[in-house]
Amino acid sequence: MREQGDVTRYLQASALLPPRLRRQAEGLDRASQAVAEELRLRAGRPLAVVCPRGERPLAGGEPVSPAELEQVVEIATRASAHTALERMRSGFFTVPGGHRIGICGTAVVKDGAVSNLRQLSSLAIRVARQVPGAAAQVADRLWEGAAFQSTLILSPPGGGKTTLLRDLIRRLSDGVGHPALRVGVADERGEVAAMYNGLPQLDVGGQTDVMDGCPKAEGLMMLLRGMNPQVLAADEITAPQDCAALLLAANCGVGLLCTAHANDLEDLKSRPLYRPLLEHRCFQKLAVLTRRPEGRHCQVYQL
Amino acid sequence: MIRLLGALLTAGGGAFLGFSAAGQLKRRARVLRQLAGALEQMDREIAFRLTPMPQLMEELAAGYPPPVGTLFANCRKGMEQLGERTLAEIWRQALADTELDLEGRAAAVLDELGEVLGRFGEDGLHAALVRAGEELTREGELAREDGEKRGRMYQVLGLAWGALLAILLL
Numbered sequence: 001m002r003e004q005g006d007v008t009r010y011l012q013a014s015a016l017l018p019p020r021l022r023r024q025a026e027g028l029d030r031a032s033q034a035v036a037e038e039l040r041l042r043a044g045r046p047l048a049v050v051c052p053r054g055e056r057p058l059a060g061g062e063p064v065s066p067a068e069l070e071q072v073v074e075i076a077t078r079a080s081a082h083t084a085l086e087r088m089r090s091g092f093f094t095v096p097g098g099h100r101i102g103i104c105g106t107a108v109v110k111d112g113a114v115s116n117l118r119q120l121s122s123l124a125i126r127v128a129r130q131v132p133g134a135a136a137q138v139a140d141r142l143w144e145g146a147a148f149q150s151t152l153i154l155s156p157p158g159g160g161k162t163t164l165l166r167d168l169i170r171r172l173s174d175g176v177g178h179p180a181l182r183v184g185v186a187d188e189r190g191e192v193a194a195m196y197n198g199l200p201q202l203d204v205g206g207q208t209d210v211m212d213g214c215p216k217a218e219g220l221m222m223l224l225r226g227m228n229p230q231v232l233a234a235d236e237i238t239a240p241q242d243c244a245a246l247l248l249a250a251n252c253g254v255g256l257l258c259t260a261h262a263n264d265l266e267d268l269k270s271r272p273l274y275r276p277l278l279e280h281r282c283f284q285k286l287a288v289l290t291r292r293p294e295g296r297h298c299q300v301y302q303l
Numbered sequence: 304m305i306r307l308l309g310a311l312l313t314a315g316g317g318a319f320l321g322f323s324a325a326g327q328l329k330r331r332a333r334v335l336r337q338l339a340g341a342l343e344q345m346d347r348e349i350a351f352r353l354t355p356m357p358q359l360m361e362e363l364a365a366g367y368p369p370p371v372g373t374l375f376a377n378c379r380k381g382m383e384q385l386g387e388r389t390l391a392e393i394w395r396q397a398l399a400d401t402e403l404d405l406e407g408r409a410a411a412v413l414d415e416l417g418e419v420l421g422r423f424g425e426d427g428l429h430a431a432l433v434r435a436g437e438e439l440t441r442e443g444e445l446a447r448e449d450g451e452k453r454g455r456m457y458q459v460l461g462l463a464w465g466a467l468l469a470i471l472l473l
Contacts, residue, residue, distance in 0.1 A: 019387060070422060071389060079382065079390040079421030080355040082428055116427070 006034040006129060013039060013099045013127045018071040021047050024061045037129075041069060042122040069105075069120040076101055087190070087213065089114050098128030098194025098201035128194060130202045134160070135167035141300040142168070142285050143178055148231060150256035150282060152303075154268060155289035160296045161259040162235055164289060166192050166202060168257060169233050173205025180207050181255070184229030186219030187212040192235050217241035224249050231255040243277055250282040264288055265301065278303070310469035320464075324457040327404070328450035334403055335443030337371040338413070339436045346432040356390070356421050357382050374401040391417040409442040 010033040014025040017039070024047055025039060038050035041064045046057040076095045077084045087093035092102045102124035108116040142151050151168075155161045169192070170176075173183045187193050187210050194201035195212040204210065209227045211219040216234050220242070223229055232249050234242065237260045246256055262268040265286055269278065277283065286301040341363050348354040348362070360379035364372050377400050381393035388396075394417030398410075405413070412435050419431040 015386065022386075074390060074421055075386045077421070078355060078357055079385060080357075081422055082349050083353050083355050 003030075003034045009097070009099075009129055010034070010036050010127050012097045013125050016072055016076045016095065016099065016101070016125055017041075017047075018068050018075070021061070021064065021068060024058050025049070027060075028058060036127055038127065039125040040122070041072065041125075043069060043120070066120060069123055072101070072123055072125075073103070073120070085116065088117060090189070092189070094190035094194050094196070094201075096196045096201060098130075098191075098196075100126040100128065100191060100194075102126065128202060129163070130166060131163050132167060132170070132203065134163050135171055138164070138287055138298050138300055139168060139171050140177060142287070144284075146179065148172065148178070148181060148255045149284040150250065151258075151285040151287055152237075152256075152268075152277075152283040153259040153287045153289065154262045154264065155259075156263055157261060159289045159291060161289060162191050164287070164298065165233065165235055165257065165259050166204060169208060170203050170205040172231055172257070173208040175207075180205075181230040182228065183208045183231045183233055183257075184220075184223030184227050185210045185212075186214070186216045186223060186232070186234040188214060188216045188219060189235065192233070215241070217245040220245040220249060224252060224254065229254055231257055233257040235259050236261065237274075237277075240273060243273060246282055247276060247280055250280065256282060258283075265303075313465055313468045316465060320461045324453075324461070328446065328453060328457075331404060332443050332446035332450050334371060334405065335409055335439050335446055337367055338374075338403075339439040339443060341367055341371055341375070342416075342432050342436040342439065346429055346436070349428055349432075370401050370403050374398065374403065377401055390421045393417075394420060407442075409439060409446075412438045412442075 007030060011026065014022050017025055021041070028036065028049060032049065032051055035051050036049050037052070040048045040050060040055060042048075043066045044063050046061045046063055048055050048057045073081055076093070081088075084093040088103055092100050094100050103117060103120065104122040105117040105120040107114045108118055142149050153161050153164055169183050169185060172178075172181045174180060183205065185192055185204060185208055187195065190212050192202070193204045193208070193210045193212065195210055200208075200210060209223065209229065211223050214222070216237070217239065220232055220234060223232060232246075232254050233256075234246070235258070237243060237246065237258050246258065250256060260268065260274065262271070265288070268274050281303065283303055286303050288299045288301065290297050290299070344363065344366070345359055348359050354362070357379060360375045360382065364376035364379055366372070367375070374397055377397035378394055381388070381397055382390070384393065395414060398413055403413075416431065416435050419428060
C-alpha cells in the first residue's frame with residue numbers, strides 16, 4: 001500500500017516532464033520508482049534519477065535540451081511562470097502535490113538582486129514524500145506530562161528533518177497520543193505543507209494554520225499575533241531575525257518546534273547564531289537525526 | 304415590371320457587395336482594437352494580481368465578444384493539453400481555429416506572442432505584451448483609416464456598379 005503511494009507520487013512528479021522525458025521516467029522499474037528521491041535534468045546530459053544509492057542516468061535517452069527545461073517550467077506552472085517567479089528567485093518553487101523544482105540558470109540581476117532566471121541550465125524535481133508515522137518513535141519523548149516541550153530537530157542536509165517535522169506537526173495538531181494543539185507553521189519555502197490554492201498538499205493536521213511563502217521571522221510574528229497558536233513551527237532556522245522571532249514567541253509562552261542544520265549539540269553550540277536560543281533556554285528538547293546503514297535514527301536529548 | 308424588379312435587385316446586389324466589403328474593413332479595425340484592449344488587460348492582471356494563465360484566458364474569453372473572446376476560449380480549451388503540447392503550439396492552434404480575419408503584421412504579432420506567453424517573468428512578459436498591444440493599436444488605427452477611405456469607396460463603387468448594370472439591363 002505504502003509502495004503504491006510512493007510510486008503514485010513519483011509518477012505525479014514525472015508528469016511534470018515533457019512527453020519524451022516523461023516516457024523515459026515512467027520506464028524506470030517499479031522498485032526504483034517507489035524510492036526515487038529526485039529527477040535531475042541538465043542541458044546536454046541525459047535525464048537522471050536520484051535514488052537512496054545515488055544518482056544514475058535513465059537508460060536510452062537523448063540528452064535534455066534547453067527547450068525541454070523551459071517546457072518543464074511551463075508545465076509545472078501551468079504556463080504561468082509569472083506566478084512562481086518570486087519563489088524561483090530563491091532557487092526553487094513548489095507545485096501541486098508538494099513536489100519541489102530546484103532551478104538553475106543564468107541569473108538576471110537588477111538593483112543588486114536576482115530578478116529573474118533566463119537560459120535554464122538544470123532542474124531538480126524533488127519527489128514530495130510524506131512519511132506518516134515517521135515521528136512515532138520520537139513524539140512521546142517530547143512531552144513532559146501534559147506539556148509539550150519546545151524541540152529543535154538537528155541533522156545535516158538530507159537527513160530527514162522536514163519529514164520528521166511535518167509528521168510531528170500532524171501528530172500535535174491531530175492530538176495523536178496527547179491533547180491536540182493549535183499549530184502555526186511558518187512555511188517560508190513551502191516544503192512543510194506545500195500549500196497550493198490555499199490547501200496543504202501534505203498532511204499537517206486538522207488544527208494547523210500555515211503561513212507560506214513569507215520570510216520566517218515575519219511569518220512567525222504574524223502567526224503569533226493573528227492565529228493564537230499553542231505551538232509555532234518553522235523549518236531551517238538560518239537567520240538572526242528568525243532567532244529573534246523565536247525568542248519573542250518563547251517569551252509569550254508558545255511552544256516551539258523547529259529544525260536546524262547541525263550534526264549534534266556540540267556543532268550547534270559552535271555556531272554563534274544559535275547561542276541566544278540556547279542561552280535563553282528556548283528549547284527543552286533536542287532531536288538529533290543520523291543516517292545509519294539500516295536507516296535513519298533519531299535520538300532525543302534534554303537541554 | 305419584371306425588368307424593373309430585376310434592375311432593382313441588381314442595383315441592390317451591387318450595393319450589398321460594396322457595403323459588405325466596407326463592413327469587413329470596419330470589423331478588422333474593431334477586432335484589432337479589442338485585441339489590443341485584451342492584451343492590456345492581460346498585462347494589468349499579470350502585473351497586479353499575478354493571475355494564472357488559465358484563469359486569465361477564461362476572464363478574457365468571458366469579457367470580449369467573438370471572435371476575440373473565441374480566441375481566448377479556444378486557447379483555454381487547448382490548455383487542457385498542456386504537457387503534451389507547448390503553450391506556443393496551443394496559442395497558434397487557437398489563432399488558426401478562430402476567424403480573426405487578420406493578415407500581415409497584425410497576424411505576425413499575435414503569432415509571435417505565443418513564444419512569450421507563460422514563459423517569461425513579469426518584466427519580460429510585460430514588455431512583450433506592451434509591444435504587441437502597441438503594434439495592434441497601430442494596426443487598428445491603420446485599419447480604421449483604411450476602412451474610412453476604402454470603405455466609402457467600396458460603398459460608392461458597389462452602388463455605382465449596381466446602378467450601371469441596372470441601366471444596361473433596362
